[in-house]
Amino acid sequence: MLLLFAGPSGSGKSSAAALLKDKLKAEVYSGKGYYRMAKSPAEAWRKFQAVLKEAVAGKRNVILILVGTSNLEKFKAMGKFSLVRFTAPQKVLESRFAGRSTEVTPQISKMIQDQEAMWQDVPCDLVIDTSLKPVEEVVREIERLAG
Numbered sequence: 001m002l003l004l005f006a007g008p009s010g011s012g013k014s015s016a017a018a019l020l021k022d023k024l025k026a027e028v029y030s031g032k033g034y035y036r037m038a039k040s041p042a043e044a045w046r047k048f049q050a051v052l053k054e055a056v057a058g059k060r061n062v063i064l065i066l067v068g069t070s071n072l073e074k075f076k077a078m079g080k081f082s083l084v085r086f087t088a089p090q091k092v093l094e095s096r097f098a099g100r101s102t103e104v105t106p107q108i109s110k111m112i113q114d115q116e117a118m119w120q121d122v123p124c125d126l127v128i129d130t131s132l133k134p135v136e137e138v139v140r141e142i143e144r145l146a147g
Helices: 013-024 033-037 041-056 072-078 090-098 106-119 135-146
Strands: 002-006 026-030 061-066 082-087 126-129
Touching: 002 013, 002 041, 002 072, 013 026, 013 061, 013 135, 026 033, 033 041, 041 061, 041 072, 082 106, 082 135, 090 106, 126 135
Parallel strands: 002 061, 002 082, 026 061, 082 126
Antiparallel strands: none
């Protein structure tokens, strides 16, 4: 099974993935974390494609955490996956981001806003406003989607 978690920084993607990792016996990759699979980006992508194909075929469980949409077409070309979009109001996202760093600058606010806007028109299998639910409830919704 391949699950793509999408949404802006601070929306809860990593928190949900951390809880689901053990429950689903899933491998979790964030952004371009797959680059660690090989010395060159091209070789790493080839190896990662093999992992993704096995996930699409049901031979392994993979959660891929995305912030941007740039590689979405590549994933679509590989076959079936479930796309879960995480969202929350801007102020909530900024508050969560502030917990990671010392201050939320106007540039960070704009980055979060742009990340959220990227996913607005992308069809998703599930959209979750994480400001309204504890992470355990978010995970239960994803488990229902995953079957």
